[in-house]
Amino acid sequence: LPEDRQEPIRITADKAVRDEKNGFTVYQGNVMMQQGTLRIDATKVTVFHSDKEADRIKAEGSPAHMREQPQADKGLMHARAEVIEYFKAEERVLLKRNASVEQDGSRVAGDSIEYFIGQQLIRADSSASDSGRVEVVIPASALPNSQQNGDQSTPSTPSDNSAEEEPGGTTDGQ
Amino acid sequence: MQRTALPIALALFLVLLTSLYWNPGGDPAADPAIAQRQMTLPRTYVEEVRSWQYAANGNLKEVLEADRAEYFTGKDASELTQPRFYSHDGNDRSWSASADEGTFRHRAGILQLRRQVRLVNDQTGGTLATQAMTLNTRKNTAISRVPVTVTQNESILRADGMTADLNSERIVMSPNVETTYVQARP
Numbered sequence: 001l002p003e004d005r006q007e008p009i010r011i012t013a014d015k016a017v018r019d020e021k022n023g024f025t026v027y028q029g030n031v032m033m034q035q036g037t038l039r040i041d042a043t044k045v046t047v048f049h050s051d052k053e054a055d056r057i058k059a060e061g062s063p064a065h066m067r068e069q070p071q072a073d074k075g076l077m078h079a080r081a082e083v084i085e086y087f088k089a090e091e092r093v094l095l096k097r098n099a100s101v102e103q104d105g106s107r108v109a110g111d112s113i114e115y116f117i118g119q120q121l122i123r124a125d126s127s128a129s130d131s132g133r134v135e136v137v138i139p140a141s142a143l144p145n146s147q148q149n150g151d152q153s154t155p156s157t158p159s160d161n162s163a164e165e166e167p168g169g170t171t172d173g174q
Numbered sequence: 175m176q177r178t179a180l181p182i183a184l185a186l187f188l189v190l191l192t193s194l195y196w197n198p199g200g201d202p203a204a205d206p207a208i209a210q211r212q213m214t215l216p217r218t219y220v221e222e223v224r225s226w227q228y229a230a231n232g233n234l235k236e237v238l239e240a241d242r243a244e245y246f247t248g249k250d251a252s253e254l255t256q257p258r259f260y261s262h263d264g265n266d267r268s269w270s271a272s273a274d275e276g277t278f279r280h281r282a283g284i285l286q287l288r289r290q291v292r293l294v295n296d297q298t299g300g301t302l303a304t305q306a307m308t309l310n311t312r313k314n315t316a317i318s319r320v321p322v323t324v325t326q327n328e329s330i331l332r333a334d335g336m337t338a339d340l341n342s343e344r345i346v347m348s349p350n351v352e353t354t355y356v357q358a359r360p
Contacts, residue, residue: 005357006357007357008354008355008356008357009353009354009355009357010352010353010354011351011352011353011354011355012351012352012353013351013353014348014349014350014351015346015347015348015349015351016331016333016346016347016348016351016353017344017345017346017347018300018324018331018344018345018346018347019342019343019344020295020297020298020300020343020344020345021267021297021342021343021344023298025331025353027351027353047353047355049326049329049355054329054355
């Protein structure tokens with residue numbers, strides 16, 4: 001939820017290594033991080049804290065799992081990847097390696113996915129070196145009525161293996 | 175003159191003879207209770223005490239001060255009141271530790287702190303609070319086996335124990351770690 005950003009970040013773990021000189025703390029073992037409705041479960045979470053506050057958080061797992069309620073009237077958004085980086089000031093989440101985002105039946109998968117929380121925008125990429133492609137699944141129920149009944153035109157295939165989608169259904173191919 | 179010198183010499187001889195055999199304190203071994211009591215008494219005590227230690231290259235390494243220090247021979251240790259310890263790593267970075275009570279074991283260089291223990295990273299302001307901590311002044315490490323709390327600004331980190339390396343400024347906290355990072359007000 002929009003007000004999540006003002007909430008404190010709570011983390012529980014089995015162990016923490018705090019590096020005062022370089023300004024980060026590594027949490028390991030059953031790590032659970034919570035900020036309002038945003039929650040991340042991972043095996044390892046690194047919090048980079050400048051003087052004032054925690055400004056960047058990196059979660060690693062197999063996969064690390066993030067979930068959030070973007071808006072009160074929408075379903076939970078689930079994001080999974082081997083590495084999830086959360087840039088608090090930019091309200092941006094970067095998912096890397098085996099990344100996927102699901103919400104209300106829609107699903108986007110790729111090598112890396114950027115999720116812009118404020119704009120509720122997802123940008124998925126697949127690395128050129130790999131034959132993998134971005135995969136987008138939108139259930140019929142999520143499509144607007146005009147497209148459900150008649151117009152079955154297939155969304156244009158993005159030229160550079162990336163796609164932008166707004167959670168909740170419509171894809172803006174490029 | 176000779177008549178008066180003889181009795182004086184005799185008297186001196188008798189006094190010496192008496193002091194050889196008559197020891198007011200008595201043989202401690204003779205009464206264990208006395209010996210026990212003597213062991214529990216500090217050999218010396220000093221107030222407003224401060225000691226400095228320098229590294230081989232002349233850099234200040236550490237400062238230990240206390241409101242009162244009582245030295246016990248048997249334990250080769252000093253019991254400290256309001257001890258304060260400052261550790262310098264030679265790069266203008268320092269830590270300070272303080273507590274209500276402490277015991278300093280001289281030979282081992284071990285400082286055990288008890289009650290209202292604080293360990294402060296003077297550069298970041300990060301403060302660790304606990305009720306018992308053991309500081310190894312030789313290795314510049316600290317250990318605590320009881321709950322500890324680290325605070326910095328409004329963020330709090332808790333755990334049921336910790337080990338700290340003051341030179342690398344790293345604190346390993348476990349088990350049962352709980353942290354709250356509070357957002358800075360815009």
